[in-house]
Amino acid sequence: MTLDDSSLQKFGFIKRETLGSVNIDPLQTGGLLTDPAKKALVEWGDGYSVCDFCGGVLDQIKKPPIYDFIHQVLPEFLGCDEARVTNGARESKFVVMHSLGKAGDWIVLDGLAHYSSYVAAERAGLNIKVVPHSGSPEYSLDPEGYGRAIEEVTKESGKPPALALITYPDGSYGNLPDARKIASVCHEYGVPLLLNGAYAVGRMPVSAKEIGADFIVGSGHKSMSASGPIGVLGVSEAYAPVVFRKSKHSKVKEVELLGCTARGATVMTLIASFPDVVKRVRNWDPEVENARRFSAMLEDMGFIQNGQKPHSHDLMFFEAPRFFEISEKVKNGRYFLYRELKERNIHGIKSGLTKYFKLSTFGLGREKIEFVADAFEEILKKYENV
Ligand SMILES: *Cc1c(COP(=O)(O)O)cnc(C)c1O
Numbered sequence: 001m002t003l004d005d006s007s008l009q010k011f012g013f014i015k016r017e018t019l020g021s022v023n024i025d026p027l028q029t030g031g032l033l034t035d036p037a038k039k040a041l042v043e044w045g046d047g048y049s050v051c052d053f054c055g056g057v058l059d060q061i062k063k064p065p066i067y068d069f070i071h072q073v074l075p076e077f078l079g080c081d082e083a084r085v086t087n088g089a090r091e092s093k094f095v096v097m098h099s100l101g102k103a104g105d106w107i108v109l110d111g112l113a114h115y116s117s118y119v120a121a122e123r124a125g126l127n128i129k130v131v132p133h134s135g136s137p138e139y140s141l142d143p144e145g146y147g148r149a150i151e152e153v154t155k156e157s158g159k160p161p162a163l164a165l166i167t168y169p170d171g172s173y174g175n176l177p178d179a180r181k182i183a184s185v186c187h188e189y190g191v192p193l194l195l196n197g198a199y200a201v202g203r204m205p206v207s208a209k210e211i212g213a214d215f216i217v218g219s220g221h222k223s224m225s226a227s228g229p230i231g232v233l234g235v236s237e238a239y240a241p242v243v244f245r246k247s248k249h250s251k252v253k254e255v256e257l258l259g260c261t262a263r264g265a266t267v268m269t270l271i272a273s274f275p276d277v278v279k280r281v282r283n284w285d286p287e288v289e290n291a292r293r294f295s296a297m298l299e300d301m302g303f304i305q306n307g308q309k310p311h312s313h314d315l316m317f318f319e320a321p322r323f324f325e326i327s328e329k330v331k332n333g334r335y336f337l338y339r340e341l342k343e344r345n346i347h348g349i350k351s352g353l354t355k356y357f358k359l360s361t362f363g364l365g366r367e368k369i370e371f372v373a374d375a376f377e378e379i380l381k382k383y384e385n386v
Contacts, residue, residue, distance in 0.1 A: 022345055022364070023348050024372060026174075026358055029348075029363055029364070033226075034276045034277075037273040044268035046264070058262070074234070077278065078216050078232065079208045080236060082234070082240040083234045084244065084254075085262045085267055086261050087266075088221070088230065089218060089222070090117075092217040094120040096235075097121055097126055097162075101124055104125065106127045107121050107161055110166050112139060112141070112167055113167050114170070117196060132145060137307075138175075140308070146186055150164070150189045154189075160189055164182075166182050168197050171198070172317060180210070183212035195213035198219040199313070200218070201217075201218025202225070202280075204281060214239055217232070219232075220269075224273060225273035226273055230261075288311075288313070288314075290369050291314045291361050293366075297370075301380060303322075315359075316358060319355070323379075327355075333354070335351060336383075337357075338352065340382070344375045
């Protein structure tokens with residue numbers, strides 16, 4: 001390929017086929033833009049658009065009200081002392097890992113940790129000790145496992161881990177571990193705890209202080225209706241001077257943030273959605289009810305929900321033995337479920353999956369939840385004799 005006109009034809013504006021579907025993709029249900037965010041995306045879409053009135057530090061910008069957002073409302077929302085925006089949850093995790101650990105140090109992670117926690121630790125040069133989960137079907141985590149992992153690290157390396165991390169909830173089963181207990185176990189050993197709330201912050205009430213976590217991480221494009229990539233990071237007073245230390249070369253710039261993070265539409269869509277996000281977090285209980293209703297409807301049809309039961313999050317993992325049987329018998333069977341759902345304008349179960357899949361009911365409301373459950377039932381009926 002070259003840069004001639006015919007090679008360039010496929011670029012330029014591209015329509016998005018899945019726009020307007022009923023979306024049950026866990027990655028996407030909490031990241032759909034609110035109307036104010038859609039407007040902000042256009043208004044602030046130009047590169048470096050927020051820098052019009054910047055005196056050198058992003059979080060000090062008064063107009064637009066980035067300062068008020070980052071220093072006044074965000075810490076309260078996260079239940080922490082100091083907050084910043086980053087370029088994603090993974091960047092937030094890396095910032096903490098890199099400032100607390102030296103290459104060769106250890107970190108303790110839960111057995112359901114996201115791959116980006118591993119990669120962030122790897123990039124920071126940290127060794128990883130995993131706290132095992134109980135396995136199928138509950139995949140639960142014993143808080144005491146953190147004590148054992150910390151003791152093992154201390155015995156093997158001569159000092160405690162630099163940090164422990166808990167995924168709250170995890171991105172596979174939507175389990176909410178006993179984070180408060182985990183924080184207290186870690187603190188008994190003097191180990192700080194990072195709460196990875198990529199699937200919590202912006203969906204459900206969560207507070208670093210109530211849990212006792214030293215750090216809290218969220219993802220704007222996953223759970224705060226921001227176009228992103230953008231993340232949030234909350235830090236306790238005790239660690240803020242370390243994590244947000246300034247450069248000796250550029251006196252006002254924070255080293256771990258590489259001087260500046262979200263510098264345009266990403267932060268402005270986050271801010272535009274924030275009032276709605278605060279409201280929806282207050283309205284979390286009906287989301288849990290909807291998830292439970294959906295889970296019950298699917299279990300009545302013979303699907304098996306794995307992870308915590310009753311479930312307390314919109315992200316759910318299902319085992320679908322009957323869909324798997326069908327997929328083994330029909331032509332091009334691996335893709336039959338994807339095709340059937342697509343025909344019904346439902347998007348979000350990974351193409352090719354039938355035996356196990358995860359989905360999210362966040363923001364769907366009762367009507368769409370019933371529509372999706374009915375679709376599953378219709379598909380089962382359609383292949384009844386296969
Ligand atoms: C999606 C996800 C992330 C990554 O979030 P980014 O903001 O895209 O970096 C991290 N952890 C968990 C548990 C996730 O589900």
